[in-house]
Amino acid sequence: MLLRTENLSKHFGGLRAVDGIDFELEEGEVRGLIGPNGSGKSTFFNLVSGIYRPDEGSRIRIGGQDTTHFEPHRIAALGVARTFQLLRVFSEMTVLENLLVGHHLHVAYGPVAAVLGTRRMRNEERRVREEMMELLAFIGLADFAAMLASELSVGQRRLLALGRAMAMRPRLLMLDEPAAGLSPVNVDNLLRIIVGLKERYGLTVIIVEHILRVVMDTCEKVTVLDHGQKIAEGTPDEVKTDHAVIEAYLGREMEDDEVRRVLQG
Amino acid sequence: MAEQAASLRFIDATERGLTRLRAVHPLAPWLVAFLLLAPLPWVLLNTYHVFLANFICVMILLSVGLNIVKGFCGQVTVGHVGLYAIGAYTAAVMSVNFGMTFWMSLPIAVMVTLLAGAVVGIPSFRLEGAYLALVTLGLGESVRIFISATEYLGATNGFSGIPAPRIGDFRFDTYQKYYYLVMPVMLLGVFFSFRILRSRLGRGFMAVREDPVAAAAAGVNVRGHKMIAFLISAGYAGFAGALYAHMIPGYLNPRNFTVIEMVTLLLMVVLGGLGHIWGGVIGAIIVTIVYDITKDYYHYSLLLFGSVIVLTVLFMPKGIGGIIDRFIATRRFIAIREGRATRPGSDDAA
Structure with missing residues (x-):
């Protein structure tokens, strides 16, 4: 079990953004996390990655370790990488530097070695730069390495955010709406990259996504949230026909064929 | 066209020269810089100008340190002059009241300033932007007020009789001699900042x-990095303070550590280029010289420097350093487009 949450909850004032979610994720799985707007998907991500502090009684375990009260950088050190809905790339840093920050935890020299400019530090710096250039080539941004992230297009920034997460050499990759705002061609491209990454590095992945095609095509299993609670879990086909899911997404009064049409679009 | 070609040739020549120097030894460019700066006291005919050169070196140390915490780590601190004052007065007290040599008072001053820097750094864990600026401003000003009100530190009369540093019988008791103490320290300070900022640590600062949230998610210890940035900048302020205190005439006055000095210091970093590796150096040189020229209008300098800060932030937010970068980038772009392709930017060329 790579990730397990028990009774995970978070309230903001009177709003229960995440309400007692029990969630389990096996090593090597690709899991989709879907649900209507405001159903708690992003809050769930923020809780797991340590950006929000969970409410009393919640428990999060990552790789067998209790991480309920860990700070984000310590959770990152356990091999959890995430992307953000709003990307949060480091705009005034170059594309290569963005990846180097992602690789932060794997750069093995300290400040003293940096000041002294030791051979070890120089070799290490050369190694990480070469590796990050390879990764940039893999996601197709190698030509932009020296450009500032703010000079990239939105689609490229999305790839950069994914690259920065991959630079962390994660065991668990959490993607928060990786395809939002991409054209259909770019969505296909992104799907290829995600599947490629998964096969190449044997990752475990959680994808939050509104574009259902992304989830349905890549995930073996899907979890559905609504109003902060887990309302369904299963294969994409099972979830597609689940009554609670259809209600949550589409309201109560819809005919079966109409439902199908929306889900496929 | 001819001008562009010429400037491009100059940039390329400089870059090639630097690359070749670095190939000889990574430290070679710094040795060249030292050799170029070494004869300055003989070139400057007027002793007052030598004093100014010394003072610029002190200011470079201060502003390079401030650039690390403010420009690179993004923490808006307005109390830096307070740290500088703590460094200066600690060195003064240690050497005058406790009879220590410069070589003892300097490290003690730096250590005390580091402690003070930690105190300034702690609020940054919780506060951001204007709120952090207010707290640090308060801390900085309270240092000056404390000094003005403390007889032991000379109060408003100032603290005098701080001895010049010496090695054996050799005393650094003229500006010409002091230059050879303060210039190498300045050069070392700039060198350290380069090494730090181009390493893993510097990338963490940026x-x-x-984006602190994204940085934390990438595994950067945000609090740790903030604290280290504050400590490093405090270390620079400690060095600057101690060097200033021991420079002849060996006299300190709380008037040298006011809000005006703080604004001047901010202007150096902003004008030079916040977060630009040369920013602190460029800014310190220009602003110190302008400050000196306009000395007769000291009471208006807050107006002058304040409005220059506003104009800089509005019209060239990346400062002079940013303009130079842009200039180089544009020239190179033109060159590549016209087929006179040069190597694509290696970032340590500038």
């Missing part, structure tokens, strides 16, 4: 500045 990530904290750009």
Whole structure:
């Protein structure tokens, strides 16, 4: 079990953004996390990655370790990488530097070695730069390495955010709406990259996504949230026909064929 | 066209020269810089100008340190002059009241300033932007007020009789001699900042500045990096303070550590280029010289420097350093487009 949450909850004032979610994720799985707007998907991500502090009684375990009260950088050190809905790339840093920050935890020299400019530090710096250039080539941004992230297009920034997460050499990759705002061609491209990454590095992945095609095509299993609670879990086909899911997404009064049409679009 | 070609040739020649120097030894460019700066006291005919050169070196140390915490780590601190004052007065007290040599008072001054820097750094864990600026401003000003009100530190009369540093019988008791103490320290300070900022640590600072949440998610210890940035900048302020205190005439006055000095210091970093590796150096040189020229209008300098800060932030937010970068980038772009392709930017060329 790579990730397990028990009774995970978070309230903001009177709003229960995440309400007692029990969630389990096996090593090597690709899991989709879907649900209507405001159903708690992003809050769930923020809780797991340590950006929000969970409410009393919640428990999060990552790789067998209790991480309920860990700070984000310590959770990152356990091999959890995430992307953000709003990307949060480091705009005034170059594309290569963005990846180097992602690789932060794997750069093995300290400040003293940096000041002294030791051979070890120089070799290490050369190694990480070469590796990050390879990764940039893999996601197709190698030509932009020296450009500032703010000079990239939105689609490229999305790839950069994914690259920065991959630079962390994660065991668990959490993607928060990786395809939002991409054209259909770019969505296909992104799907290829995600599947490629998964096969190449044997990752475990959680994808939050509104574009259902992304989830349905890549995930073996899907979890559905609504109003902060887990309302369904299963294969994409099972979830597609689940009554609670259809209600949550589409309201109560819809005919079966109409439902199908929306889900496929 | 001819001008562009010429400037491009100059940039390329400089870059090639630097690359070749670095190939000889990574430290070679710094040795060249030292050799170029060494004869300055003989070139400057007027002793007052030598004093100014010394003072610029002290200011470079201060502003390079401030650039690390403010420009690179993005923490808006307005109390830096307070740290500088703590460094200066600690060195003064240690050497005058406790009879220590410069070589003892300097490290003690730096250590005390580091402690003070930690105190300034702690609020940055919780506060951001204007709120952090207010707290640090308060801390900085309270140092000056404390000094003005303390007889032991000379109060408003100032603290005098701080001895010049010496090695054996050799005393650094003229500006010409002192230059050979303060210039190498300045050069070392700039060198250290280069090494730090181009390393893993420096990238962590920038990530904290750009987006603390994303930085933390990437595994950067945000609090740790903020604290280290504050400590490093405090270390610079400690060195600057001690060097200033021991420079002849060996006299300190709380008037040298007011809000005007703080604004001047901010202007150096902003004008030179916040977060630009040369920013602190460029800014310190220009602003110190302008400050000196306009000395007769000291009471208006807050107006002058304040409005220059506003104009800089509005019209060239990346400062002079940013303009130079842009200039180089544009020239190279033109060159590549016209087929006179040069190597694509290696970032340590500038």
